[in-house]
Amino acid sequence: MTGEAVPTLREMGPCFEGAVPAIIATASADGTPNITHLSKVHLVDDDHVGLSDQFFSKTNRNLCENPYACVLVLDPHNYDEYRLILRYERSERRGKLFDRIERDIEAIAALCGMQGVFKLRGVDIYRVLEIERA
């Protein structure tokens, strides 16, 4: 920790625009870490973020065994980076949030020429336990 003030989730809005891919680290029950990019972290409310469940299957398997995740998000305007410590709470497979994220994913996929590849299966909702500057 640097002692610098960290923003709230709301104040970190640009980090959740998807301009720069985020990073997620998880760990299996036997303590094997896994780390990968994910296209976007979705702001849900003051205390929660959503991650799209597409096909990062090792990440999903790990989260079934160990509900904690560590995510790095980057502000595309100044390249400040933040580390979020998350705990899985629930999954949503329909509803307004699901529909919004499904549209976001298709938009990102279109930019990469990968339309139709990233099929949204669900949105996983996480409580943000801690925010720090990375």
Add this chain to the structure above:
Amino acid sequence: MDLEPDVVTLLESDSVILVGTVAPDGLPEASRGWGLTVRTDAEPPEVRLLMPVASTRARENLEATGRIAITVTDVETLRSAQVKGRVARFEPATDADARAHERSFAALAEAIQRADGTDPALLGNRKPGALTAVVATLEEVYDQTPGPAAGARLAPTEESQ
């Protein structure tokens, strides 16, 4: 364990490097790494990675559990590979490491600019300070390229087991 030459080339390229570690209580940690090199003459092969000295939690995790995951992504093609391994030792970064890192960081900034137009000056904000090195024995390598094939094992192959 055999590593395909193109996998070694990717791992050693001027790419984005992500480092995953885990604390003894199971809490995972994401951080960044730099300047990965592969020692294919070792058996099993070893990877050597530069990490910021400031990444204290990652270092503590590595000392405590020894488990490491490293994902390398070419920012222009998005081709990615993930290495899983165990820490063998820590080494001080050398002057040669610092020089190689300066060159690699500049090359990565140029690649990111080609990929999405980001001003390399902006990336200066992400430049790490003092570096240290960790050497890990390589246990598995996975394809991490975005898409349905992500997670396919690249090494060891079934033929080699």
